[in-house]
Amino acid sequence: MREQFRNHQTQTTCWDHPKMTELYQSLADLNNVRFSAYRTAMKLRRLQKALCLDLLSMQTACEVFEQHTLKQNEQLLDISQLVACLTSLYQRLEQSHSHLVNVQLSVDMCLNWLLNVYDTGRTGKIRTLSFKTGIISLCKAHLEDKYRFLFRQVASATGFCDQRRLGLLLHDSIQIPRQLGEVASFGGSNIEPSVRSCFQFANNKPELEAAMFLDWMRLEPQSMVWLPVLHRVAAAETAKHQAKCNICKECPIIGFRYRSLKHFNYDICQSCFFSGRVAKGHKMQYPMVEYCTPTTSGEDVRDFAKVLKNKFRTKRYFAKHPRMGYLPVQTILEGDNMETWGSHTNTHTHTHIHTNTDKRHK
Template sequence: MAEMKNQNFDVIRFASYRTACKLRFIQKRCQLHLVDLWNLIEAFRENALNAMDAQAPLGITRVRALLNSLYYQLNKRLPPSQQLDLPHCVSLLLNWLLASYDPEQQGCLRVLSLKVALAILCAGKLLDKLRYLFSLLADSSGRLPVSRFGQLLEDALVLPASVLESPSFHYSESLPTSIFHQSRITLNEFLSVLTSDGGPECLIWMPLLHRMANVENVLHPVQCDGCNRDSFLGFRYKCQRCYNYQLCQDCFWRGRTSGSHTNQHEMKEYAVYKSASKQLGHSLRKSFRCVPERPSRQLPHFPEEEHTLDLAHIVPPSPAASHNGLPSLVGPSMDSGQDEEHRLIARYAARLAQRPTSSTDTARQRELLAQLEAKNREMMGQIVRLRQQQEREESMRAGSPALVGELQALRQRKAHLEAHLAQLQDSRRDLMLQLEALMKMLKNHQRSPRSTPGSSPRSTASPPERPPIVAAHLQTPDSLVGLGADVQMAFGRTPEGRQLRDHLLVAADSVTHAMSSLVRELHSGVGSEDEASQPGPDGDGSQHNGCPDVSPQELSPSCLQPGTTDDDSYVRTEDEEE
């Protein structure tokens, strides 16, 4: 109400225009101008209000459910950029309905009051709305008793009272009989009285509300003499006394004038704009009477005796979308062919409504409904299971590249260790052959220290030749030629040679021990991929008890770390030799 007061509607001089402007504001504020009559009837049918008595009370919960379904269906027809805020619209309209039709705050609305209010404020043609309102209270013979018309009139006049216009449009007990003198009203009489120019003054705001909605976007490219605007929208008013004096609807409603024009001058209302050429043609036709005028459109004539027109059971096919994305309103045509079609539809609907439903069919339908619900639950459970299985498979796929990469890395590590083991075994074999040859030479040298150099056996596998280091007092035997200066020194009779020989034997023992440890570690790590993936201290996963990988050609005193002292010399026995 505060927003409506800010629009300054109370300064409008005419009560009918003032009431229509206020109701139009509420209609647009609640977005009811986007809901047509046929969608409203469909919402009533979906919420089972078509089968309820007109005077039955309706709780707030059911009213809220009705409004939710109404706005939800409206959002489905609107483009995505024009979607409505459903909770806000429902709350706004519900509060306004309760404030208007439940002043005692009982928490309920009558079905008839709700239908009348929504039918008047929704979008649609006035003739369609009047026919629907007539069908709400008409009896089985298709006539409306005056007493029921009084109920309809009382609910309709609540709308002006809700916008503080009850002094101008109020209800009285004698008002229905002053409009219709007969006790029972036919549809033709009802439409003729309510749509005529001299209709009842208490309802004059209703046709004005529809006219205002139709012309609010009509542009008049003329200057308003009251506010001097070059063009304006809505109604246009032309003075019948002042020459070419025209006012916009805001100036006329609020009484703004200029020049010699006064508010007492007779004004004519225009809802459309005609160009100068059309006005000239109209003047010539009126002057010469050479062109017959168009026949005036008359209201359709309905048969006197017909069944109740129950539009609640009639849901027309979805009409074609209009230019603004909303479905166009489908109303009854004026020609006789479509009138006959409407009568047939009404008769078929009445027959279907009167057809009894057998208990067998009802039980069968309930059984079928239970089966469908069970199948639905089963399908929903299967969908949930499939969705969970799909999520598990996706999670496994997401983690599989890491597992494959780790497996490949472990396989490469295993191949590298196997190649390294083969290399170490070859090196060990060569070292053992060299040691065998050296031990034989040492044994022969100990048995015959003064033997000739030619009696010493030559090593079959000797390292690459190095420049011999010959002492001044030492002569190298011919049998040690090609073994290297260090090896020759080891078999010499000097203390340095004895020490070097001990170091060489200790190194050979260390290499053998390291090879045994590596083989045990490799065999113990083949079954456990995690242990094989951890690098060793030297970076390649192999351990040699502190000794680096050496080949038979790279043995030197600098890389040998003895495991015994100088006093403990290693002597190979005959059992070991054999």
């Protein structure tokens, strides 16, 4: 069974390591980010760094999985097995990042997180698939390499996946934002609409091949959009844009840069954009383009042409033609698309996202 931690000052016990409690408390600082996909991704990025998983390559993770013969994905792993596997992971990381990795603390915290995500019943066990899903989702790897790995875990020996197996993967994936209290923004805990969406995309074939799954994931389905956004957040962290924020006047803009496709020379930094601040004359429903890396001359020309076109469009046009930056999932009961970015804001400010996250790490 899972061990509880005792606070000797308050004489109380809890399931979380004291450092984990501090980390969760620090995530509250990000609750002012209005768009839930970005709010969730920024929380996960902080979690990823605290667990040192941003240092873990997929190759190293796979070698450790192999070392511990984690092949039966529906097999349950107990605490001792999880600790043994995590210890191997972090000992590998310590060899190349000794100044960053405290093996014992990292094992304790990662175990704490995995159990919070996948062992809500406090049984002291989680499935092998759950363990792999959690580790790979937050490791350092190309986004599509993560998709390929996760698909292989639920595919048959012939390389195809049926609806039940896809459901297992999506269920384990959605537990990651659920643990942060963000699951409602990604369609809720019911994964059936997402499974149905994927197989409808594959022309309702009885089984799904990897290429079709990848094509569906590239559309950023609502239940999984937090993962590519996490990659964009990581890519944008050190980006420096030679532009000035029209609201707070920050120059250069560090992080995400949001450029208006309605007004010339109108840029917003990520802090102002995430808090919903706008300058006079600019509406939230106007289209914006997001950059997590500095723009190229070709992108500048393309955006200039779009601004010219949008100059002749009215506010009514943008209100009547909202666009989403993700693939919405439709439920059977409600019949309406559930919103990803949060009901208190417009979705189509995220319509145009120009970044090749497949080539980004973390």
